[in-house]
Amino acid sequence: MIWTVRQYGLPFLLAVSLHLALAAWIRGVWQPDRADPLDAFKPKMVHSTLLVLEPKAQPKPAPPKAQPQNQQKPQAAPAKTEPVKPARPDPAVEAARRKAEQEEAARLNAARDKARAEEAARQQRLQALAETAFLNSIEDESQDLAQDAADEAETVAQSYRYGIYQRVVANWSRPPSARNGMQARLQVELVPTGDVVAVMLIESSGSAVFDQSAEAAVKKAGRFEVPKENALFERYFRRFTLLFKPEDLLR
Amino acid sequence: MPEQLSIFELIANASALVQMVMGVLLMASLSSWVMIFQRWIFLRRVSVEVDTFEDHFWSGIDLRELYRELDAEDVLTGIEDMFVAGFKEYTRLSDQSGADTEAIMQGVQRAMRVSLNRQEEKLETHLAFLATVGSTSPYIGLFGTVWGIMNSFRSLANMSQATLATVAPGISEALVATAMGLFAAIPAVIGYNRFSARVEVLMKRYETFSEEFTAILYRAAHAKR
Numbered sequence: 001m002i003w004t005v006r007q008y009g010l011p012f013l014l015a016v017s018l019h020l021a022l023a024a025w026i027r028g029v030w031q032p033d034r035a036d037p038l039d040a041f042k043p044k045m046v047h048s049t050l051l052v053l054e055p056k057a058q059p060k061p062a063p064p065k066a067q068p069q070n071q072q073k074p075q076a077a078p079a080k081t082e083p084v085k086p087a088r089p090d091p092a093v094e095a096a097r098r099k100a101e102q103e104e105a106a107r108l109n110a111a112r113d114k115a116r117a118e119e120a121a122r123q124q125r126l127q128a129l130a131e132t133a134f135l136n137s138i139e140d141e142s143q144d145l146a147q148d149a150a151d152e153a154e155t156v157a158q159s160y161r162y163g164i165y166q167r168v169v170a171n172w173s174r175p176p177s178a179r180n181g182m183q184a185r186l187q188v189e190l191v192p193t194g195d196v197v198a199v200m201l202i203e204s205s206g207s208a209v210f211d212q213s214a215e216a217a218v219k220k221a222g223r224f225e226v227p228k229e230n231a232l233f234e235r236y237f238r239r240f241t242l243l244f245k246p247e248d249l250l251r
Numbered sequence: 252m253p254e255q256l257s258i259f260e261l262i263a264n265a266s267a268l269v270q271m272v273m274g275v276l277l278m279a280s281l282s283s284w285v286m287i288f289q290r291w292i293f294l295r296r297v298s299v300e301v302d303t304f305e306d307h308f309w310s311g312i313d314l315r316e317l318y319r320e321l322d323a324e325d326v327l328t329g330i331e332d333m334f335v336a337g338f339k340e341y342t343r344l345s346d347q348s349g350a351d352t353e354a355i356m357q358g359v360q361r362a363m364r365v366s367l368n369r370q371e372e373k374l375e376t377h378l379a380f381l382a383t384v385g386s387t388s389p390y391i392g393l394f395g396t397v398w399g400i401m402n403s404f405r406s407l408a409n410m411s412q413a414t415l416a417t418v419a420p421g422i423s424e425a426l427v428a429t430a431m432g433l434f435a436a437i438p439a440v441i442g443y444n445r446f447s448a449r450v451e452v453l454m455k456r457y458e459t460f461s462e463e464f465t466a467i468l469y470r471a472a473h474a475k476r
Contacts, residue, residue, distance in 0.1 A: 011288030015281055030258055170412030174420065176260045 130202045133187060133241050156227060157236040164224045169246055172217035175209045182207060183245035184214045190237050194226040202241065214244040261424040266402055272395030272428050276388055280435035283384040286377040287442040294449050297374070300328040301456055308460075314338065314467075329370040329453075330460060336366040337461070341468050345475065352472045359468055363461045370457060374450045378443060385440035392432020399425025 185203035190196060199218045204211050226237045262273060308317065318338045321331050340362035344355040403421025410417055 007293075008285060008289055011285045011292065014288045015284035018284055019277075019281060026258055166411060170410065170414060171416070173414075173416035176264045176420065 126202065129187070129200075133202065133239075136239075137241070153232055153235075157232060160225060160227055160237070161240075164221075165242070167221045167224060168214075168217050168242065168244065171220040172244075172246065173213060174246075175207075175213045177207055177209050178213070178246070182210050183243060184211050186214060186218060186242045186244055187239065188218055188242050189239045190224065190226060190233075192226070192230065192233055194224045196222055196224070217244075218242070258427060261420075261427055264420075265399065265424050265427070269395045269399045269425060269428055272391055272398075273431055276392055276395075276428070276431040276435050279384045279388050279391075280431070280438075283381055283435060283439040283442070286381055287438060287446075290377055290381075290442070290446050294374070294446060294453070297329060297453060298449070301330050301453065304328070304330045304334075305460065308334070318342075329373065330457060333363055333366040333370065333457060333461060334464065337363040337464055337468065341472075345472060352469070355472050356465065356469055360461075360465060363465070367454075367457055367461060371450075371454055374453055375447075378446055378450070381439045381443040381446070385436050385443055388432045388435040388439070389429075390432070392429040392435075395428030395432075396425045399428065 182205040183203075184201060184205040187198075187200045187202050188196060189198040196218060199215050201211050201215060205214075224237075227233050262270070265273065318335065321327060321335050324331075327335060337359050341355060341359045344350050344358045400422055403418050403425065406421070407418055
């Protein structure tokens with residue numbers, strides 16, 4: 001027994017540590033690859049949603065957005081210029097430093113306030129958008145009920161919707177973390193040719209990776225089959241919400 | 252594409268059979284590395300011991316003295332064991348009256364051959380295991396890969412529109428098994444070749460020593476007459 005331990009203890013330790021080192025190395029090699037595109041992706045997403053929102057949600061969300069920025073900018077501007085000034089007179093170095101520290105703190109506070117205000121504004125806008133989308137859909141439905149002819153239009157739209165959904169699913173690359181039952185609600189905007197001009201997440205599935213994959217799927221699909229009649233397109237496909245809920249997940 | 256898969260996620264998401272294959276390969280790799288390190292340490296020690304023993308043997312020391320010295324030790328290394336076996340047989344046979352030189356030398360050679368065989372067995376321990384890992388683990392890995400790809404294509408049949416993105420994760424996941432098989436096999440094959448070459452060198456030295464030692468004893472037996 002002791003003999004065995006003496007003969008195989010060191011080799012065993014060496015072998016295990018070799019494998020652990022290899023696993024750590026592989027992890028290190030694969031990780032940056034994995035992190036970088038995600039990092040690069042996030043800001044892009046945020047950016048695009050902001051750009052999309054501004055022209056559309058002008059009536060309601062514009063005032064709250066304008067306010068915080070107007071308030072914060074004058075605050076932030078003097079904070080940036082002032083700390084340079086007290087540094088110039090050399091004698092009162094101590095006082096200058098203290099002042100600079102105060103300025104720094106003020107600037108940080110201002111920045112934080114600004115970020116918070118922007119976040120709040122964004123939330124508000126998102127909510128407003130979701131609401132309008134909801135109202136639109138309700139309106140659609142009530143109109144459908146009122147008009148018998150619209151029933152047919154609805155079925156046509158439904159078949160197109162199904163086609164769009166199939167295309168999104170086909171272009172979707174399943175992230176490993178995707179599980180059955182996940183669903184994300186996206187708002188998609190099309191131009192009459194069927195090209196996607198904007199995709200926006202309005203209801204998260206809870207998994208950021210899944211949300212991104214859904215958005216990416218719509219973007220990748222690029223172009224959808226849409227009705228040729230302008231009225232139908234304007235009513236159903238200019239801007240519509242898409243409940244992305246894949247049921248045929250692999251596992 | 253946005254999603255870069257981590258190798259560990261791939262392994263965690265693989266099907267049960269592929270995971271089993273990966274587990275077997277991991278065990279094979281671990282144990283073959285244990286064998287490699289163990290053999291490496293062992294064979295290096297043995298060749299150092301052979302060097303020191305040969306130096307000692309050819310330093311002109313009295314063989315009886317050397318025998319008594321070694322007989323007191325509890326653990327004998329390969330070449331020492333051969334010397335002790337040969338010399339013990341020689342003293343035993345030459346003490347008996349009436350034994351002729353040829354009979355003595357035959358007995359000595361037989362004793363040393365037995366010891367030599369035992370040493371060879373000791374030197375070659377685990378080499379067969381390394382050879383097995385080296386030759387079979389690529390196939391095991393390949394089996395896991397084929398199975399994984401089979402599954403990923405089968406699930407592709409349910410999709411109306413096949414894109415690379417729908418099969419790629421499955422294939423990537425399955426290929427991990429082949430990678431692991433190769434990872435286990437390559438060191439095992441290298442280790443096997445290297446160690447069997449070393450064992451051969453050591454066996455040559457043992458045989459040479461046994462010839463030389465027999466010649467010395469033969470001379471001694473003749474001189475006694």
